[in-house]
Amino acid sequence: MKNKFFVTLLLACSISTVSAQTPVYMDDAQPIEARVKDALSRMTLEEKVALCHAQSKFSSAGVPRLGIPELWMSDGPHGVRAEINWNDWGYANWTNDSITAFPALTCLAATWNPDMSAKYGKVIGEEARYREKDVLLGPGVNIYRTPMNGRNFEYMGEDPYLASVMCVPYIQELQKNGVAACVKHYALNNQELWRGHIDVNLSDRALYEIYLPAFKAAVEEGGVWSIMGAYNKIRGQHACHNDFALNKILKDDWKFDGCVVTDWGGAHDTYEAAVNGLDIEMGSYTNGLTSESAFTYNDYYLANPYLRMLKDGKVPMSTIDDKASRILRLIFRTAMNRQKPYGSVATEEHYAAAREIGNEGIVLLKNAPVIKKGAPLLPIDAAKYQNILVVGDNAVRLLNQGGGSSELKVKDMVSPLDGLRAAYGDKVTYAKGYAAGRPMYGRADEISQNVVDSLRVEAVEMARKADLVVLVGGLNKNHFQDCEGGDRLEYGLPFGQDELVEALLGVNKNLVLVLLSGNAVEMPWVSRVPAIVQGWYLGSMGGKSLADILSGAVNPSGKLPFSFPAKLTDCGAHAFDELSYPGDSIKQEYKEDILVGYRWHDTKKTPALFPFGHGLSYTTFTYGKPVLSAKTMTADGTLTVTVAVKNTGSVAGKEIVQLYVGDDKCSVLRPVKELKRFAKIALAPGEEKNVTFTLTPDDLKYYDEISATWKYEPGKFKAYVCASSADVRGVVPFEMK
Structure with missing residues (x-):
């Protein structure tokens, strides 16, 4: 970060001596377009090209000679990621980069409340501003096509209108902090398996009606300042330098005036990157998360190779002027914006916002009486129960960890067990019930059958004596769960949870199941579990939000932003051969066309287990x-x-x-x-x-x-x-x- 502080100091010193001779680009009282034009006229070709590629893992260069600062980016979209080393993927181990983890975007979408989206954007923008970030890599608005997608938890559901309405306030309020939103992943990043090369083919109707509207709303209504390209190909060409997606649709049709940024490692060709609409190249020669190389940043596609092509006349000079203009515009909106407010991090206001968003997003899927004509099991009346058993690895697991780039380093984290103990005191006991292994990327722990059996036996014996059992299960953010870089391997619950549910029901019918996940799951026991809550990944205040809902302190009001198919083949993407999902490892065809989610369930008369828009209340x-x-x-x-x-x-x-x-x-x-x-x-x-x-x-x-x-x-x-x-x-x- 020293480099950033130096450039910022230089810029401050330059601005402090404003005079009649001050260059237009340094004067933020001037219109941004005049500043862009003036700065561009003063730059060398080499300086323009330097703007177009990374200088570290999460920054791109400014123009030091002119006092124009670099851009600093950070992963989102649920919080500002801990500081990464300059030149490798290790954490810098700072002591001042702990933040608030906000609920996952599936939870935000489940609020169906644009006011919550605005609140989310405001507070996460304040945290990004405090951490001196110029670009926050989020929100994600890819459409939920299949429950197997490991990255669905970062997105806003299956419906393009809901995603459109919910992303706009987030973007607007975030950018009021002088921090650019970077909407991702444009476009068709609807699975993680083979994400780096899978070639997606679909009809124009599906593209325009289903998969593009949220991106269009982000540009035309949200005024977003940057967009991140996807890893996959679209009709034969990589999304990060795709002429049809970037030039024709994004920049020509929608008049996008911001920057297109690669996903890390998403660039593959200098000529295509030069002419097909890419502006900033990040993370090349890595796979986005793990591997390193001996290549320098000047070896990137949009670095020296691009400079040589410009000098040799192999690509037009107009391409670099367009890219540099867009990047300067982004810098003037963020890093050189003297009107941006001060930030703040992990404040009581931010915790209250995280809790409120969680409260409004939690979905009550089912709430039935255990005894015929009795009262529904929820909310949990403290007077009725003396021994409340909480079961489950997810009751104590730090679900801010894992997930890939969305991993967060939190200042505080209230677990579900913590929240329920705060609400019900010493009436609460705990049994782990199942084990899920350490949070890791790219691999997962194997749990021995002896451990699985012993944990289940312990939980069942304790449940036999309990008045009420609250099983906190679901998925987690390990590889092959809700995690980037790989899709789920099974639609059912992992880690023997189905067997655990059956065993608990065998000894205690007073069972509340809380599912923490960003995806739908198969529920073979659904008719026998009286109360089911979809709890999402709720962030720092998750335990308090869950306790608020389970206790009745807050009446649940969330509704599902995507359908829960009863079985996987009831989902349109899985109703055909493997070419529809997951593809043949090279190509893929969206054979369900426009019939995504509830559109498929309605039109094909295949009811969902829990439909899109479903959510119960205590009234x-x-x-x-x-x-x-x-x-x-x-x-x-x-x-x-x-x-x-x-x-x-x-x-x-x-x-x-x-x-x-x-x-x-x-x-x-x-x-x-x-x-x-x-x-x-x-x-x-x-x-x-x-x-x-x-x-x-x-x-x-x-x-x-x-x-x-x-x-x-x-x-x-x-x-x-x-x-x-x-x-x-x-x-x-x-x-x-």
Whole structure:
């Protein structure tokens, strides 16, 4: 970091002596475009090229001669990663880089609350600013195509509209701190297996309707300052220098004025990188996480090889001027932005935000009585139980560890066991129940059968004597779980958890199962477990959030951002041959096309175990009959849908009202319905509110591959008011003229 401090000091000294002769680029009162143009005119070709590639593992060069500072980047998107060494992947072992771990983005998406997204962006931006980072590598907005993807926990679910709405406030509030969001991984990084070379082919409809909208919203609505390319290929060309994705769509169609940054090691060719829209090359000659080489940063594709091609006239000079302009624009927005606020880290405000996001994102999947006509098992009434047994490795595991680049070094971490002990005191006992091994990347511990058996026996014996059992299981962030670099190997729960669930049920029916994961899992025992909670990876305050929900101090209000298929072949990506998933190791074809997630379950009449948008509450909500403002919509008009929602239970709660639209008859395949609007409302017991949604003609359109434009076909449509994609509370037809 010494280099950064020196350049910053030089810059401060230069600015402190502002005079009539001050260069335009140094004067932040000038428009950014004037500053970019002025700085570019003063730079040598060598200085321009130096901007385009890394100078260390997480920084790229500025222009020291002109007092223009370097850019410092950090992994996200759930917290600011601990400091990495200058020239290798080891941790620097600083003592002042501990931070707040925020809930994973699957949890944020499960809040269905843009206010939580804005709060998330604000506080993580403050932590990145405190750590003097200029670019935070997140949020992730790739679509959840398969529950086997090891990186789904970093993304925002299966629906492009939900991901679009939820990513924009995060970006906007993060960037108010003078820290650039770097939305990732553009595009089609929907699996980790063979991620460095798998060549994805799909229809234009699937690309434009499903996989691109969240990126487009990040650019056009969020105003994002940087985007990270994906590792995979798109139609034969690597995503980090893909002419179609970067030049045509991102920069021409969407008018993106920021920087395209490689994923670490995502560049593969100098000419393609030069002409196909890449701006900053990071991490080349490594696989992104582990290996090192003798190559220097000047050997990168966009370093000396690029400089030689420019001097030899093999690539146009316009390419370097465009790249350097974009990088300067990013520097002026971040590193040279004197208006950015001071940061802060691991404050009470940040912990409160992490806890609130967790509270709103936890999903109550099931809550049934153990005894017929009895009360549901949750919330846990302290007066009813004297011996509460907590079981599970995940009850004590530090789930900030592992996962690859999202690994975090926390200042504080409240485990589920800690949280439940704080809520229920000495009534809580603990048994490990199963072992998952050490958090590691690229490999996993093998647990001997003797250990598995002994831990299970111990937990079962303790459960036999307990009044209530809370099993905290799920996945973790080890390799082959929720972790980058490899996909899951099985849809079922790992580490013998299925057998553990069965054994616990055999001795105690009062079982609450808490699943901590970023993915759906198979549940062969689902009909016999009375209460199931999807708890995600909740970060520093996770134990407090779980205790808030389980105790009833907070009424659960999260809803699933992706479907839970009953079995893997019920998922569209897995309903075909291996070419659809995982591919043949070279190529892959998205054979389910636009029918991703609930679109597949609805259209193919294959119900999900737990559908998209599902989530229960400790209260009940009734919906009135939806009312349309008119029976027809015109090309230049709008239509409103209004529905009354009432809390008919005895406690305050929040309900997420979802509006879907379906096209009754169309010349092309369309899903039964698609999410177009949602609203999260708070209701006191007995309170009723009207929720009004406005639809426009754009909400009725599909991407027409023949004309390469968005269009709708006049005719009959339906508006579905839903509590989940499978829980339709009202349908109203209308016509598009």
